Amino acid sequence: MIIPTVPTTDELLDKGFRRARKAASLKRSSKIPGQKKAKVIESTRVQTACQVIRDRLKMIIQRIPDIESLPEFYQDYIDVTVGVDELKKSLGALNWAVGILNQLESDYMARIKRSKPSDASHLRREAFGRISSVIKRIEGDLDFLDFAKNKLRNMPTVDLDAFTVVIAGFPNVGKSTLLRTLTGAEPEVADYPFTTKGIQIGHLERKWKRIQVIDTPGLLDRPVEDMNNIELQAMVALENIADVIMFIFDASETCGYTLESQYSLYLGIRSVFDIPVVTVFNKMDLAENVKYLEEYINMVEDPLKVSAFEGRGVSKIIKKLEGLYEKETREAHDNV
Numbered sequence: 001m002i003i004p005t006v007p008t009t010d011e012l013l014d015k016g017f018r019r020a021r022k023a024a025s026l027k028r029s030s031k032i033p034g035q036k037k038a039k040v041i042e043s044t045r046v047q048t049a050c051q052v053i054r055d056r057l058k059m060i061i062q063r064i065p066d067i068e069s070l071p072e073f074y075q076d077y078i079d080v081t082v083g084v085d086e087l088k089k090s091l092g093a094l095n096w097a098v099g100i101l102n103q104l105e106s107d108y109m110a111r112i113k114r115s116k117p118s119d120a121s122h123l124r125r126e127a128f129g130r131i132s133s134v135i136k137r138i139e140g141d142l143d144f145l146d147f148a149k150n151k152l153r154n155m156p157t158v159d160l161d162a163f164t165v166v167i168a169g170f171p172n173v174g175k176s177t178l179l180r181t182l183t184g185a186e187p188e189v190a191d192y193p194f195t196t197k198g199i200q201i202g203h204l205e206r207k208w209k210r211i212q213v214i215d216t217p218g219l220l221d222r223p224v225e226d227m228n229n230i231e232l233q234a235m236v237a238l239e240n241i242a243d244v245i246m247f248i249f250d251a252s253e254t255c256g257y258t259l260e261s262q263y264s265l266y267l268g269i270r271s272v273f274d275i276p277v278v279t280v281f282n283k284m285d286l287a288e289n290v291k292y293l294e295e296y297i298n299m300v301e302d303p304l305k306v307s308a309f310e311g312r313g314v315s316k317i318i319k320k321l322e323g324l325y326e327k328e329t330r331e332a333h334d335n336v
C-alpha cells in the first residue's frame with residue numbers, strides 16, 4: 001500500500017504560512033484602496049493558510065485506500081504490521097483537523113471583514129495561533145502515518161487469485177534452495193512481519209497453470225506453541241492465501257535439528273493449517289547413514305524424497321502440486 005509522504009507539523013505549518021504570505025504580497029501590490037487593503041491582506045493570509053494545510057491533509061486521507069475494501073490478506077497484514085485501529089484513528093484525527101480548519105477559516109474571515117482595519121493583523125495572528133494548535137494536536141497522528149508509510153512501503157504483492165503453496169520447515173532445511181529450484185528464478189523479496197529476511201515469492205508456470213510459491217523464513221520455522229498472538233495472526237494471514245503447505249524435512253539433520261524435533265514442528269503446522277500438506281524430505285544426498293530416517297519417512301503421508309541441491313526428485317514435487325491444483329480447480333467448478 002502506498003501512503004503518500006506525510007509532512008511533520010512544522011513542515012505543514014511552514015508551507016501554509018509561507019504560501020499565505022506570498023498570496024498576501026500579491027494583494028499588497030494591487031490597487032485596493034488603502035483602508036480596505038489591510039483587511040484584504042490579512043483575510044487572504046488566513047484563507048490561504050487554511051486552504052493549503054487543509055488540502056495537504058485531505059490529499060493524505062484520499063490517497064490511503066479504504067482499508068475495509070482491501071482483500072483480507074492485506075487487512076491482516078496491515079493489522080499485524082501497524083494496526084488497523086491505529087491507522088483509522090489517525091486518519092480520523094486528520095479529518096477532524098480538516099473540519100476545524102474549515103470552521104476557523106470562515107470564522108476569522110468574517111471577523112476580519114467586520115473588524116476595524118487596525119485590528120485585522122491582530123486577528124490574523126490569533127487565527128495563525130489557532131491553526132498551529134490544531135496542527136500540533138495531530139502531531140502524534142502525523143508521526144504514526146509516517147511510521148505506517150515506512151512499514152507498509154514494501155508490502156508483498158501477492159497474487160491473491162493464484163494457486164498458492166506456502167513453504168514451512170526449520171531454518172536451513174533448504175526452503176529457499178527448493179523455492180529457487182522449483183521456480184527457476186530469483187524470488188521476489190518483500191517485507192513480512194516477524195521475518196527478518198522478508199518473504200520470498202516465486203512462480204512456477206506450467207502451461208495454463210500458474211503456481212505461486214512463498215517462503216517465509218522466520219515464521220513457519222518454529223513451534224507454533226512458542227508464538228505469541230500477533231505472530232499467530234501473521235500466520236493466519238498466510239493461511240488466508242495458502243492452498244497448500246509444503247513442509248520440508250532436512251533428512252540429513254545437517255540443519256542442526258533432529259528428525260524428532262522436525263516431526264514435532266510438522267505435527268504443529270498440520271494442526272494449525274486446515275489445508276493439504278505436501279511433505280518433502282530434502283537433502284537425501286547427505287542422508288545415507290541417518291538413524292531412524294526410514295521410520296520418520298514412513299510416519300508421514302505420501303513423502304517425497306528429494307535433493308534440492310542436485311535437483312533430484314523436484315519433478316515429483318511439481319507433479320504433486322499440479323495434481324492438487326487440478327483437484328482444487330475441479331472442486332471449484334463442481335461448486336458452481
Ligand SMILES: Nc1nc2c(ncn2[C@@H]2O[C@H](COP(=O)(O)OP(=O)(O)OP(=O)(O)O)[C@@H](O)[C@H]2O)c(=O)[nH]1
Binds near residue numbers: 221285
Ligand atoms: N547437500 C545438500 N545441501 C542442500 C540441499 N538443499 C539445500 N542445501 C544447503 O543447505 C543450506 C541451507 O539451505 P537454504 O535453502 O538456505 O535453507 P532455508 O531453509 O531456506 O534456510 P532459512 O532461510 O534460514 O530458513 C544451504 O547451504 C544449501 O546449499 C540439498 O538437497 N542437499
